Amino acid sequence: MSNQERPRLLVLVGPTAVGKTGYSLEIAKHWNAEIISGDSMQVYRGMDIGTAKLPIEEQQGIPHHLIDICEPDHPFSVAEFQERCATLIDEITARGRVPFIVGGTGLYVESVCYNYQFSETGSDEAYRNEMEAYAEAQGNEALHERLRQVDPVSAERLHPNDRRRVIRALEVHHVTGQTLAEQQAGQQKISPYELCIVGLTRPREELYNRVEQRIDEMLALGLVEEVERLVRAGVPRRAISMQGLGYKEIIPYLEGEMPLDTAVTLLKRDTRHFAKRQLSWFRHMKDIQWVDVGGEENFYENLQSIHAIIAGKFQNDLEYNSNQSCNGGNGK
Template identity: 60%
Template sequence: MLVLIGPTAVGKTALSLSLAKAWNAEIISGDSMQVYRGMNIGTAKIMDAEREGIVHHLIDICDPDEAYSAADFQAGARAAIEAAASRGKLPFVVGGTGLYIESLCYDYKFADNGSDEAFRREQESFAAEHGAEALHRKLAELDAETAERLHPNDLRRVIRALEVYHLTGRASSDQLRGEEKQSPYELCIIGLAMDRTELYRRIDKRVDLMLEQGLLDEVKTLIAGGAGVHSVPMQAIGYKELVQYLHGECSFDEAVIRLKRDTRRFAKRQLSWFRHMRGIEWVDAGENFHNNLQRIHAIIAGKFKDHLEYTSNQSFVDGGNFQ
């Protein structure tokens, strides 16, 4: 299984198309927000017309009011991997949601810790009265590692992490750390990184482009379709900031500032997660990236040298724009 990871705006999507063509692959999205229909601009979702004939899995499979977990992703991705392999295609996971990708690569066994609806409602009421930040601080006191990886406005996952602790007396991060982390796959994991200043510049530029493309109208459409303040779309970065503007909590300019700030913080959390993953071959995706493209293909060839039937007839190095 080929895997491409990295923070938001680093260039994963464009590179993934080139690699998929060169290695006869089908792409499995490892993004927790791209599963939702209607969340297109704010998630930088690759649309049908942009996929260049490459099959993509786990995109647009849920409505915004549906719950979707890491365990759901794991099950769906496994099915997609089997389907791709049955067609003689290389399964290729691309994304930036660390828990989703790591749970798939190393076959995490998600414990069925049960649920406590009364406890969830209690935490939702606490957040409504005291604010999402206060609820996030409660989690940080019990499970600092999970709190670091979750944005305070990601109420659904913050509450679930609190619920797991409430039900089991153990932090979610402790449970994951206890996994053996054995992979059922022959893995090749490529990580894209770049100078932090350049990454932040690209994030700001991407936000500006999303706004030009109609992100505000996308948020309005989701709200008109019934997405509530605690629904997944309204908690996601790029959406919650504009909801604050629409609710009169800040000016449009302030919402844009918050959106860029929150996206930079999100990228930092992504990198923090990936730093703890093993087996990643890191590649600089900065201004000299084209010089590193051949190295990426060499890494893949080295990992899959006994399975070269995946290789297409295309040249390993093309002149695509991965910016």
């Protein structure tokens, strides 16, 4: 299939707090794009502060998709994300606009870029129940260590508290004898799209400072109260949604298991570690062109570098409104 026959797909990735939001708005305006959230947690209603959702009034009239599409007790999956994205890409393309995935959930984004095939075969309910019981008795860290022994690559990418995915990775190895990482590496990384992926990065110290600043802002906006509302509404502590950063750390405080300052310290640590895992994932992806966006004063110059990458990839035949103002914020 030639490039002219393949739908275009623009993608912006990078670790949490690197500044994707600010850049994505300017990019979308210039390239006549509609944004598809590539964040696995922004799909949940009522989880706004901890997932850093951009309020509608700050979206500058740009359509945003896959935000607030399900309740917090729904086990949203990568396969569901992939299916919804495929439909959205076709719809956005039919409107004469550019589908634009923005986010940091590596497997979700990569599954769409390269049309991963997900098989439901290879399940063992008794084994899953055994691993659940093991985690209840020994703790999530012990379960995660079991995964590290058989599949260190997946263990590096999965947080110990992401119990569902840790158990799934163990189950894949138990049933098939092949690790989840090996299965993912074996996917045919051939895109059905004319693909342009831009990755944002910053110097590590600067990124970590932004992470801590963002968490302080979330707390000031009412993160604790948001988590408390979800708990009162009956969202189970083990729900996939409640394993998200900012939720799994605050719940122990609300349950009286630790003081707030300890919970916040853990949240900042976990978020730094998450950013590191995101960078590790993206650096193993093919086709990414990286832009170092360090230094808040360089927003305009960085934006021009991104535009040049997109123009080069799409061969200048997209609508590029070069006369529009490129002045923008520093992003989120």
